[in-house]
Amino acid sequence: MRTCEEPRPPNGQSPIALAAGQSEYGFAEKVVEGMFIVVNSITIKIHSKAFHASFELWQLQGYSVNPNWQQSDLRLTRITDPQRGEVLTFKELTWQTLRIEADATDNGDQDPVTTPLRLITNQGRIQISLKRRTKDCNVVASKLMFLLDDLLWVLTDSQLKAMMKYAESLSEAMEKSAQQRKSLAPESVQVSEPRFSCEPARKQKRKGQISPSASSIGQYFDKHDMKESSYHLLISRLDLHICDDSHTRESGTLKHGMLGGAIQLTFRRMAFDYYPFHRAGDACKHWVRYSEAMETRGQWAKKLVSEFQSKIEKH
Numbered sequence: 001m002r003t004c005e006e007p008r009p010p011n012g013q014s015p016i017a018l019a020a021g022q023s024e025y026g027f028a029e030k031v032v033e034g035m036f037i038v039v040n041s042i043t044i045k046i047h048s049k050a051f052h053a054s055f056e057l058w059q060l061q062g063y064s065v066n067p068n069w070q071q072s073d074l075r076l077t078r079i080t081d082p083q084r085g086e087v088l089t090f091k092e093l094t095w096q097t098l099r100i101e102a103d104a105t106d107n108g109d110q111d112p113v114t115t116p117l118r119l120i121t122n123q124g125r126i127q128i129s130l131k132r133r134t135k136d137c138n139v140v141a142s143k144l145m146f147l148l149d150d151l152l153w154v155l156t157d158s159q160l161k162a163m164m165k166y167a168e169s170l171s172e173a174m175e176k177s178a179q180q181r182k183s184l185a186p187e188s189v190q191v192s193e194p195r196f197s198c199e200p201a202r203k204q205k206r207k208g209q210i211s212p213s214a215s216s217i218g219q220y221f222d223k224h225d226m227k228e229s230s231y232h233l234l235i236s237r238l239d240l241h242i243c244d245d246s247h248t249r250e251s252g253t254l255k256h257g258m259l260g261g262a263i264q265l266t267f268r269r270m271a272f273d274y275y276p277f278h279r280a281g282d283a284c285k286h287w288v289r290y291s292e293a294m295e296t297r298g299q300w301a302k303k304l305v306s307e308f309q310s311k312i313e314k315h
Contacts, residue, residue: 001044001045001046001047002046002047002048003046003047003048003049003170003173004173005049005173006176007173007176007177007180024134024135024136024137025080025087025132025133025134025135025137029137030074030078033064033074033077033078033089033091034064034074034077036061036062036063037060037061037062037063038059038060038061039057039059039060039061040058040059040060041056041057041058041059041060042056042057042060043055043056043057044056044057047105048105048166048169048170049105049169050104050105050165050166050169051102051103051104051105051165051166051169052102052103052105053100053101053102053103053166054099054100054101054102055098055099055100056097056098056099056100057095057097057098058095058096058097058098059095059096059097060093060094060095061093061094061095062091062092062093063091063092064077064078064089064090064091064092065077065090065091065092065127066090067079067088067090067223067224069090069092069127077089077090078090079217079220079221079224080134080217081217081218081221082134082214083214083218084218084221085133085134085135086131086132086133086134086140086221087131087132087134088129088130088131088221088224088225088226089129089130089132090127090128090129090130091127091128091129091130092125092126092127092128093125093126093128094123094124094125095123095124095125096122096123097120097121097122097123098119098120098121098124099118099119099120099121100117100118100119100120101116101117101118101119102116102117102162102163102166103116103117104162104165115156115158115159115162115245116159117155117159117162117163117166119153121148121151122149122150123149124146124147124148124149125147126144126145126146126147127143127144127145127147128142128143128144128145129142129143129144129224129226130142131225131226141226141227141228141229142226142229142230143226143229143230143231143232144230144231144232145232145233145234146231146232146233146234147234148233148234148235148236149235149236149237150236150237150239151235151237151238151239152239152241153238153239153240153241154241154243155240155241155242155243156242156243156244156245157242157243157244157245158245160242178276181276181277182276182277227286228275228277228278228286229275229276229277230273230274230275230276230287230288231273231274231276232271232272232273232274232288233271233272234269234270234271235267235269235270235271236268236269237266237267237268237269238265238266238267238270239264239265239266240264240265240266240267241262241263241264241265242262242263242264242265243260243261243262244260244261244262245260271289273287273288273289275287280301280302280304280305281298281301281302281304281305281306283298284297284298
């Protein structure tokens with residue numbers, strides 16, 4: 001893989017549906033989703049203007065799961081609501097070992113001598129939830145959860161500086177990609193509400209004649225629905241050791257008597273939640289770790305948004 005200076009155009013419709021000669025979510029999509037994939041080892045190499053990195057995975061497995069993240073009948077791994085015209089699917093990826101390594105390129109802006117960044121983790125998994133439109137298979141919202149157990153990471157100060165430079169070099173490309181997604185996917189930035197695809201369904205709702213099965217499907221869909229796209233990282237325990245390696249040697253002996261130091265940081269149940277399409281002032285009750293403290297933050301955000309809108313209207 002190689003990072004792009006400018007974001008690529010979107011992929012368009014599902015290639016699976018197009019290859020099968022269909023435009024809607026149908027049999028071909030269900031067959032591909034039902035596959036159980038096992039890969040003994042996989043290597044992903046990423047090249048950037050400032051650094052190159054590699055990801056190595058061993059014993060990778062990918063399969064469909066039900067909304068409770070358990071393997072079950074494939075018919076229970078998707079939730080289709082005909083009235084909304086949307087379908088929810090759930091996937092899980094697991095692996096035995098993950099190795100990450102990154103180093104500066106020769107023509108990058110980093111220092112000529114840098115320490116490669118390495119990280120080795122044990123078992124982990126990724127849980128993926130997708131919400132798509134049945135008429136064209138386009139993704140409306142997604143939820144990705146990256147789950148790790150105990151993690152030990154030893155970093156030197158030079159590696160920490162290099163990691164910050166790597167992140168800085170990617171920030172510009174990520175910002176451009178985020179701006180493209182926001183401009184091309186206006187429906188994703190809003191909290192989705194139940195939509196009904198046909199007029200007879202709305203008439204039935206007014207008359208109170210919706211069948212019990214349709215009502216139960218709608219309630220089950222609402223329970224597991226993704227209101228907006230989000231990305232999550234959860235680490236059960238992280239032991240981070242930062243060591244100082246900035247010492248000089250002269251004639252095989254240390255130039256100074258006592259040099260260096262170390263810091264050990266331990267984090268338990270560390271979580272990161274990112275909602276890239278959330279608008280300021282919108283409700284947060286559907287967030288994973290919602291608390292009452294967010295209500296105060298929401299009121300504050302709405303006040304700032306209203307003040308900003310009033311200033312814009314004056315101009």
